[in-house]
Amino acid sequence: QVQLVESGGGLVQPGGSLRLSCTASGFTLDDYAIGWFRQVPGKEREGVSCISSRDGRTYYPESAKGRFSISRDNAKNTVYLQMNSLKPDDTAVYYCAADRFYATVFRAVVGGVTLGDPEVWGQGTLVTVSS
Numbered sequence: 001q002v003q004l005v006e007s008g009g010g011l012v013q014p015g016g017s018l019r020l021s022c023t024a025s026g027f028t029l030d031d032y033a034i035g036w037f038r039q040v041p042g043k044e045r046e047g048v049s050c051i052s053s054r055d056g057r058t059y060y061p062e063s064a065k066g067r068f069s070i071s072r073d074n075a076k077n078t079v080y081l082q083m084n085s086l087k088p089d090d091t092a093v094y095y096c097a098a099d100r101f102y103a104t105v106f107r108a109v110v111g112g113v114t115l116g117d118p119e120v121w122g123q124g125t126l127v128t129v130s131s
Helices: 104-111
Strands: 005-007 010-012 017-025 033-039 046-051 068-073 078-083 092-097 125-130
Touching: 005 010, 005 092, 005 125, 017 033, 017 068, 017 092, 017 125, 033 068, 033 078, 046 068, 046 078, 092 104
Parallel strands: 010 125
Antiparallel strands: 005 017, 017 078, 033 046, 033 092, 068 078, 092 125
16 A cells, blocks of 8 residues: 555644655655645645755745755655744644656645645644644
């Protein structure tokens, strides 16, 4: 079975940090580009970062640049999203997604999933930033 599972969400105070994990089963993540997305009720899913497969190229939109960092550990079949300086507006359900083509993930992160829908999605993990 092809599956992505996110973990690491929870409650954190403004200014705090969290590290989310995205672990793949049923396929090898090092062959896939990975994106992280977030969504709040009533709003469109928003990309916050992505990373390419073999060369490790990364991208961050302005909402995440300087605060979020994506990385991968291919030996563990896991991709991480380190989130620092968290704000209440970062509160959302965070999803990871994988696709064989970086362009697909990049388009989704930059312009929304209507522009590029990755092949595999996780179930999401809730991040709540509140004092």
